[in-house]
Amino acid sequence: MPKITVVSGFMALVAVLAFLVPATALVWVMAVPQRLGLLIYPEQVAAFMLGLSLAVVYGRGMDAKAPAMRAVDGVLCFASLGLGIYVYLRFPVLSEGAFYHPTESMILGILVSVLVLEGLRRVVGWTLVIITFAMFLYALFGDYVPGALRGRGLPFADVMMFVGTDSSATWGAALQIAAFVVVVFVLFGGLLLALGGGDVFTQLAMRVAGTGPGNTAKIAVVASGLFGSISGSAVSNVMSTGVMTIPMMKRSGFRPEQAGAIEAVASTGGQLAPPVMGAAAFLMAEILQIPYREILLAALLPALIYYLSLYAQIDFIARRDGHGSADWLQREPMKAVVTKGWPTLTAFVVLIGLIFFRNAQAEVAAIWAILVLVAVASVAWLAGRGGGALSPRQLVAAIARTGSQTCDILLITAAAGMIIGLLSTTGLGFQLSFFLIGFGGENLFGLLVVTGLVGIVLGLGLPTTGVYLLLASMAAPALVQLGIPPLAAHMFVFYYGMLSMITPPIALAAFAGASIAEAPQLKTGIQAFKFGWIAYLLPFLFIYKPGLLMAGPWWEVAYVFVSALAALLLVAAGMIGHALTPLGPVLRAVFVVVGLLIIAPLRQFGPPILEFGVSAGGMALIAAYVLSARSGRSAPVAAAASRQARRGMPRAAGE
Structure with a gap:
């Protein structure tokens, strides 16, 4: 009994820490410290949130671990929490005078590196860990690299001090954007679904899909696109919506591998679909220093083409194979859908209205939309209504779930910040760009093909956010130097960072769909590749036909x-x-x-x-x-x- 009590108490602590992740983001975005007259650096807050996230990652699922592993992870959990608090307190001193505190700065860098890389290994596997470790080796031994990529070796202490204290490394822009923008939008999506937004999306999808041939698959396309636009994660979207849509498609006659592939392609496209898109879209807006609404406008037509392509293929296959309309689906009248879903629709109107018509920052607009959802949920609970109501306990639980979901993103962006910082301080980023510019000057199309292939290969082991950040640092600058508009260059690498989700042999989203559909994984991956063919060509249109990104005259x-x-x-x-x-x-x-x-x-x-x-x-x-x-x-x-x-x-x- 004492062991169970200790484990239960530890898991309760982890839940509290998970709650604090989005809560801290809300406090910072609403400028509470500034209103109180406190001088706090954004790096301090981002470091504190990273420490919370690492603690959550190490503390999750403690009840299912062996006793020895519980002890190890307990130590790592408290070390991570201590790291976040320590950097929050000491950053103002160390950022200005790290060389006056060399031993402290070096130890801090070592601790940050070990905790982030081990946490990263647990949430996304070895690929990003290996890439980050390779960058550390280059920073230390770059003078031994032959050829054009030869660099200068840095002392171990200097590398660790840079990683632990510099604003252009771990605590830099990548982590801050994830902490202060992405977390807020993920919270918005989590609350939206907790308030029944999923049912509203499904009913709207049924109305849009109509009663034509293959309408179950068309419902899956529309519903998964709506879900994916607020979740930003292809695999989690497949696992959440696929349990409903894939059996529907199989029942109406689609083969299991087709059903799994359709769901995977539809869910993957959610990262491209406004108004929320994936985490990489917010990073793009900050890197390019343009308003988020410009990203939304640029992404609109490509997303429409992506989904219309999938929709058309479903219609043609349904006609070819004789998949009729699924008359057994229960569709609610549109009036009932709007009546039940008005909180969801209102929150979207607030979000879009503030971004486009009030020129609000994306994260500020999301907070106002969150406040609308919280107000509706609270009033409904006080009035004793079941639908759309959340008690304070349920609201806290929903926020904690969101916090747990965002921890992985914060770890990925922290590692990406290390890589970006090391690329800069070693000069490797400049050398890579110079090499790519020389190659692209002779053959731009060849450079685009190579960049796309690199994005797909990196994506075999990395999430879209990580792939985008790497390519945005290495390949996108070269494309811009060759005369390609910055937005087109970044949209190009963004798309190819996403395509690994539906590209065999890994195709994580397709394999998730295959597990639900009980279909062969490779067959499902190949089907997803076929259904998503247009996405492999669209990025080239961004370069050669920029009108697709709303660039140029209306005609x-x-x-x-x-x-x-x-x-x-x-x-x-x-x-x-x-x-x-x-x-x-x-x-x-x-x-x-x-x-x-x-x-x-x-x-x-x-x-x-x-x-x-x-x-x-x-x-x-x-x-x-x-x-x-x-x-x-x-x-x-x-x-x-x-x-x-x-x-x-x-x-x-x-x-």
């Missing part, structure tokens, strides 16, 4: 969007072999070739009329096919009606 934006839609319809139909009607081999090949030519940046190789002519030809091809398919389907019905009229027979219902 250019409209042209790029419409032509991209035409291309995705043609390619999807050609790959599947069916659109409104079955397609023969020749027509399939024509559709795919014309679709890819529309996407291709032909203006780079010839006069503009060449590209516009191909696009016009593709749209004419679609129009001719639709007219032909409709007349072909209506001809038998018209002939039957004519025969019945001549015989004096009434038409049968439905003919």
Whole structure:
């Protein structure tokens, strides 16, 4: 009994620490210390939150651990908490005079490195740990590296002092953005779901998907996109929404690997879909020093194309394989959906309104939206209503759950801060950019392909946030130096950092969907790769057709969007072999070739009329096919009606 009591008490402490993570972020973003006249550096608060996060990571699941492991993790937990408090108290002194306290600074750097890397290994595996350790080795022994990437070796003490005390390393911009922006938005999403926002999204998805062929999969696409836009995590989104959508798809006739893949691709796209997107979007806004609303606007059309491509493929497959409408789904009337979901919809209106019409900072707008949700939940609880009500205990529990979810992000960004800082202080970042600029000056397309492949490979073992931060430090500056607009360059690496979620052989989101669908993992990964094909081409359009990112005159934006839609319809139909009607081999090949030519940046190789002519030809091809398919389907019905009229027979219902 005493052991159970100790473990239970320890887990309660961990829950309190998890609650303090988002609570601290809220206090800082609302400028409470400044209003009280306190002079506190943002690095101090970020360090305190990292210490809390490390303590939560080491303390989670203590009841399931062996006694020896409990003792080790207990020590690590309290060491992490002590680290956060110590840096909070000592940072003002050490940041200004680390060389006056060399031993203290070196020990602090060692402690930070060990705790972060071990915590990182537990939450995301070895890949980022190995990359970070390799950067430490380069900082120490860079003078032994041959060739153009040769650097200068730094003393061990200097490297540790830099990691532990410098504002451009562990406690720098990456960690601060995650602590003060990402955590707030994750809290907003967590409260939204706790108040029943999930049911509202599902019902809205049912209304949008309608009753056409394959509507269960279309519901999964819309619902997962809505969920993913506020969760920002592909795998967790699959695990939360997939338990409902995947069985629905299987019941309506989709193969298990198709159902798992559709859910994975839809959930992965949530990181691209405004208004919340993934954590990397907030990092992008801060790195580029542009308002978050500009990121949202730039991401809007690519996200629409991504989801419309998936939607069209589902429709064509459903028609080809005979998946009818799932009439057994219970859809609530739109009025009932709005009546029940008005708190969710109101919070979204507040968020978007403040960002776009009041020019509020993204995190400030999110806090106002959170206050709306908390007020609604509290009033509903006081009024004794069940729906949309949260008691104070439930509210605290929801905040603590959010805190636990954000701990992983804070560890990832802390390690990324170490890497970014070491890239800068060793000069390796400059050397890599110089090398890439030289390569891209001869072959920009080749540089884009290499950058995309590196993003996918890094993503096999890293979350999107980590991949983006690495590529934003190494590859994006080279692309910008070659004349590519900064937003386009960063959106390029952002997309390719995400694609590993649906790219075999790892394809974490697809494998999560496969586990729910009880389907072979590799088959599901291959299906996800096929369903998400458009996402591999979109980043190249950011570079060669920037109108897709809302850059340029309105007619250019409209042209790029419409032509991209035409291309995705043609390619999807050609790959599947069916659109409104079955397609023969020749027509399939024509559709795919014309679709890819529309996407291709032909203006780079010839006069503009060449590209516009191909696009016009593709749209004419679609129009001719639709007219032909409709007349072909209506001809038998018209002939039957004519025969019945001549015989004096009434038409049968439905003919």
